[in-house]
Amino acid sequence: MAKPKSLKDLLLIHELAFIMLVCLAGAAGGVGIHLWDKSSHESQRINLLIQEIQQTRGDLYRQMKELFDAYFLKDPQAKDEYDAYTVSVGAHFVKLNSLAVGDEERAAIDELRKSYATFITETSTIFNHQNEVSDELIEKTLNSNLESGIFQRYEIVSARAERLLSLKQQELQQRLDESKRTSLTLLTIPILLATLLLLFSRVFLKRAIVLPIKALLHATTEISAGRLEHKAPRRGAEELATLSGAINDMADKLTQSQDALIRTEKQATLGLLVPMLAHNIRNPLASIRASAQVADSAELDQDTRESLRDIISTVDRLERWTGSLLSYLHPMQPQPTLSKLSQIIQGSLSPLQQKLAEKSIELELPAWEKQDDSIYTDEHLLEQALYNLLLNAIEAVPNHSKLEIHADLSRETVRLMIADRGPGMPFTPDPHAISPGPSTKRFGTGLGIPFAFKVCDSLLGRITFSPRKGGGTLIEIELPRFHQPAVS
The missing domain is CATH 3.30.565.10 (Histidine kinase-like ATPase, C-terminal domain)
Structure with a gap:
């Protein structure tokens, strides 16, 4: 039978279980917050990447406009505006590189940057050699090479990069939904464990404390009423089981003390009675034996002499019996x-x-x-x-x-x-x-x-x-x- 645990150990286990539940609930909340924060930052980063790509494309449109203004409207400030947008796009690419994570994103941004570099190379030639090139060639370059070639290619690369980021956003949303479900599951587990712990505590208190104490009270009532054979069941917590054992030992010792007291009282009674009886028996026995010895004579017939010897033998047995009884009752030192x-x-x-x-x-x-x-x-x-x-x-x-x-x-x-x-x-x-045993x-x-x-x-x-x-x-x-x- 397994040794029962002490109340101190059981309370410690109970407290540790509650601390564990609190820690588990806190960990679940912490994991949920961490996942939510991480997903939020990632979503914000992807949104910034998309925003920067769109701004880059917007600046590219504006550069195209300045290029057309410079050729068709002969705007003298078009070149300065064009260069300002070039600087702005460069800043966007710097920010895109700082926001990009992973080889796939960096490759998409690098492809976008190379496409924009091709656009800059082509358009810079128009500005730098505007007077040396014929109007027909410039118009062809603007209509064919830039608008339908380089710019269309840039649009394709930009759309591909945005599609990549959109897919990542969808994956991020899926992970965010999974993290919500995980957080809810982690928060549900402590609640279920707390419910089970509450039920267990109720059962434990009843089996380990309430019922054993009730049995102890019943045992003390029975023992105090004189029914010393009643035993308190040794169950429940270690302290209560020890207390039950102590009560049972006390009842056993009371039984032994009661028996010893009865033996002592009876032996004391015998000790007072037997010496008086032995004295009153020994005197007539001595007279009977002496008379039988005196009467025994060779002149008597054989049957008479055998009867006298039987008398002497019987007296001797009675004498031995009284002597043994006195010796048994006498305290030994x-x-x-x-x-x-x-x-x-x-x-x-x-x-x-x-x-x-x-x-x-x-x-x-x-x-x-x-x-x-x-x-x-x-x-x-x-x-x-x-x-x-x-x-x-x-x-x-x-x-x-x-x-x-x-x-x-x-x-x-x-x-x-x-x-x-x-x-x-x-x-x-x-x-x-209490008394001598039967003789065999x-x-x-x-x-x-x-x-x-x-x-x-x-x-x-x-x-x-x-x-x-x-x-x-x-x-x-x-x-x-x-x-x-x-x-x-």
Whole structure:
């Protein structure tokens, strides 16, 4: 499951999205303005080119007029006017060259300029040699060469240049229309994205904040009402999911505290009741046992003597039961010392040698000579716990079976394993059980395993019970190698 994002990150993403939309809208507007400005300048340039070409042609007409005035009307100022128009046309060509862009436009203007240069060359001859040339030749030049030749050719070149510029104007208009459509599209995209962002924000706020807060309020109401098993769903933003987890942890701890309080109260009640009961039971039991021992005599028949021994055995079992119960209820105060794990195991096995021999049980022990088995712990408490667990295992396994004890010592921990091939445990021992567990033996007290749990807890360790593959039970005990008593 993906880790939920925090509110800070989500708000940052939201703000960045809005900034991106603003930038996108600004970029779209900027692109549109730039395209419009560029097209406007280009259109203005082409219009100026067309205007200059038309003015050039107009000046050429005026020059022709001055030429006719000079010949037919004998106007003395015609030559000066002619030269003034020549200068004006030259200025137009300078401006045309400055406005032209691209080889195609420059070639058209150059062709127009060459055609005008041919006109100047022909007409200058008429002015310069007016007295030397016959009127008939001048008239022919004016009518044939200039009007129908050079001037017509200039008109064709000028029309071609204007047509080129008109085509460019049409292309420019098409680009301008495309730029309008592009600008509108670019402006539409931010609007659509803003709409989607608004819808997403609404859905996000509902799923990531509103609904999780509603679920948290419901969870706190349920927990405050005493239903500690209710869980707040871990969903929404990271902070809300963390808060849900904290509320669930708080409910779990409250449940544990409540269970611990109940256990403590019941154990306190048992602690007050059991010693009184044990005292009241032990006194008559001691009298019964003493009477049975005194009554046991060789003069009695066999059945009577067996009945007396049964009485003594039953009293001993009751005595052991009351002793175990008192030991289980009594608070443990570990007294750690530096010991050898091999000696602790041997000490727990010593009282069980006869039972091992009676059932012909093969015992497998760790190879202590290969490792340092020193351990800093309460030797006597650990030995009693191991004795109870081994006694259960020995009484559970069939005759001629095998009982294995393994030890794994690291620098920080000690791990003991007791493996048997018995029928397995009919229940899973609970280390937090309020009362002793059920006994699997005919005359058991059910205190062996709870006592081991209590010892391991006081020694800062733990016990786990698990079924063994192929049948039997595997008991694992894990303890710190160097016990550090809690500072009160």
